[in-house]
Each structure stands twice: as C-alpha cells, then as structure tokens.
Amino acid sequence: MASIVSLKTISPNSQTALATLFILRLLPSVFASTLGGVIADIFDPRHGMIVLDISGAFVVMLYVPVVAYGKSLPMLYTVVFLQAFIAALYEPIRR
Numbered sequence: 001m002a003s004i005v006s007l008k009t010i011s012p013n014s015q016t017a018l019a020t021l022f023i024l025r026l027l028p029s030v031f032a033s034t035l036g037g038v039i040a041d042i043f044d045p046r047h048g049m050i051v052l053d054i055s056g057a058f059v060v061m062l063y064v065p066v067v068a069y070g071k072s073l074p075m076l077y078t079v080v081f082l083q084a085f086i087a088a089l090y091e092p093i094r095r
Contacts, residue, residue, distance in 0.1 A: 003063075003079075006063065007073075010076060011073060024084065036089040036091060052090045056090070
C-alpha cells in the first residue's frame, strides 16, 4: 500500500507506472520462491527467517528517502522489487 501511495505522489496520473509497479511486485515470486526452497533445505530455517526479517526491515526503511528526497520512479521500483524478492524468499522458509 505504501508503494502505491508513493507512486501516486511521484507520478500522479501514470497508468504505465502503476502497471510497472504491479509487475515488479509479482515478478520476484516466480523466481525467488524456488530459490527460497533451496535455501530452506540447505540452511536452518530459523536463521534464514531472522536474516530475511532484518533485511526486510532495512528495505522498508528505504521508503523514507525514496519518498522524502528521491521522488524518483527507478528508486521506488528498486525498493518495491527488493521488498517483493525478500517476501518471496521468506515464504518457503516459513513453511
């Protein structure tokens, strides 16, 4: 939700920007879920979840400079992609 609000402040009436945002939200789940399964099999799931939680917290904190200072679509897209990638890795490890 924060990414959509941020997008609306950076690019208010762009449907292309919104479509790109949704694609970047969905794309990591296709590729990172299999990688997350491999990581869950190799490493201890508890350690993996801790590392991904800390990584996710840092990525969420990146929204502040993007919105406050950046006003840049590529920066927003990068943060959204990273957040979706970490979430896609987290899902197989959690199970």
